[in-house]
Amino acid sequence: SQTIHQWPATLVQPVGSPLSLECTVEGTSNPNLYWYRQAAGRGLQLLFYSVGIGQISSEVPQNLSASRPQDRQFILSSKKLLLSDSGFYLCAWSVPPTNSWVNEQFFGPGTRLTVL
Amino acid sequence: GQQVMQIPQYQHVQEGEDFTTYCNSSTTLSNIQWYKQRPGGHPVFLIQLVKSGEVKKQKRLTFQFGEAKKNSSLHITATQTTDVGTYFCAGRSTGNQFYFGTGTSLTVIP
Numbered sequence: 279s280q281t282i283h284q285w286p287a288t289l290v291q292p293v294g295s296p297l298s299l300e301c302t303v304e305g306t307s308n309p310n311l312y313w314y315r316q317a318a319g320r321g322l323q324l325l326f327y328s329v330g331i332g333q334i335s336s337e338v339p340q341n342l343s344a345s346r347p348q349d350r351q352f353i354l355s356s357k358k359l360l361l362s363d364s365g366f367y368l369c370a371w372s373v374p375p376t377n378s379w380v381n382e383q384f385f386g387p388g389t390r391l392t393v394l
Numbered sequence: 395g396q397q398v399m400q401i402p403q404y405q406h407v408q409e410g411e412d413f414t415t416y417c418n419s420s421t422t423l424s425n426i427q428w429y430k431q432r433p434g435g436h437p438v439f440l441i442q443l444v445k446s447g448e449v450k451k452q453k454r455l456t457f458q459f460g461e462a463k464k465n466s467s468l469h470i471t472a473t474q475t476t477d478v479g480t481y482f483c484a485g486r487s488t489g490n491q492f493y494f495g496t497g498t499s500l501t502v503i504p
Contacts, residue, residue, distance in 0.1 A: 310490055321400075321482065322437070322494040329490055337491065368436055374490065382427060382439035383484070383492065 280305035284369050284386035291393055297342075297356040299389050301369030304350065309371040311352040312383065313344055316366040328352060329374065364393045398485050400495035408503050413470040415498035417483035424486050426459055426466045431497075432479045440468075473502045 281304045291297060303309055310329055314322040324337045326344035334344050341360060345353045352369055367390075370383040397420040407413050417426070425444045429437035441450055443459035443466060450457045456469045466483055480499045484492040 312491070314494070321496040322484075324491055324493060327491050335491070380442045382442065383429075383437075385436040385438070388436050 280371075280384065282369065282371055282384055282386040284367075284389055286389060287387065288390045289392070291359050291391065293361055293393055294358050297354070297359050297363070297391070299354040299367055299369075299391075301352040301354075301386055302350055303352075303371045306350070306371065306373075308349060308374075310374055311346060312370040312372075313352065313354050314368045314370065316368060316388075318365070322368065326354070359393045361393050364391055366390050398483060398493045398495040400481075400483060400498050402498055403496065404499045404501070406501045406503060407473050409475060410472050413473050413477070413500055415468050415481050415483075415500075417466045417468075417485070417495050419464045419485045419493075421464070421487055423463050424488060426463075426486070427484045427492065428457060428466075428468055429482045429484060429494075430479050431482065435479075437482060470500075473500070475502050475504055478502050 283302045285300055312327045313325040315325055316322050327335050328346045331346055331349055342356050366388050368388045369386040372381045372383045400415055400417050405413055425442055427442045428440040430440055431437045441457050443457055446463050447461045448459040454471045458467045468481055470477055480497045482497045483495040486492045
């Protein structure tokens with residue numbers, strides 16, 4: 279069966295420090311991978327998605343970046359964190375979307391980031 | 395860019411009352427999904443709708459996709475305390491990405 283891992287679970291970082299969040303998927307190959315951010319009490323904002331190794335699409339211009347060095351590894355990074363980067367970061371995977379079958383997104387447990 | 399709005403943002407109901415959340419997209423959707431997020435948890439998939447006017451049921455939950463494929467609704471009959479959480483719709487147009495709605499937070503008062 280497929281599983282998705284995210285770490286760390288919680289993180290407290292000072293403003294201006296770098297960030298690296300990692301997400302890995304097991305039990306599937308060539309998944310679509312997604313990074314979302316959820317501010318407290320708010321909806322999910324799509325940050326990046328990837329359809330393959332080295333292929334990253336950015337949805338929101340900001341000081342964050344994403345990389346996919348391996349098929350089932352997705353990394354979210356920042357060189358210098360801002361206060362506004364605080365939030366709940368969720369990684370998700372799905373099979374490539376079509377209308378032919380259900381392509382639900384499976385979410386990881388999330389990383390709660392607080393920038394002070 | 396694509397926007398998906400949900401109303402209401404919050405809903406408090408007495409246990410046993412019905413609940414409905416509505417989702418509206420600025421663009422026509424290929425399909426729409428619904429997710430539930432329990433407090434402190436991550437979103438969990440409930441269902442996907444694809445066809446215009448489609449209606450699907452899961453026990454006390456009824457999901458509808460509008461004829462124009464720009465809106466959707468989730469209706470819960472006779473709410474229970476286990477229904478507590480935030481319900482999100484997520485719409486896809488033509489690409490690989492889904493755009494999540496703003497969510498409706500449901501509180502059920504026993």
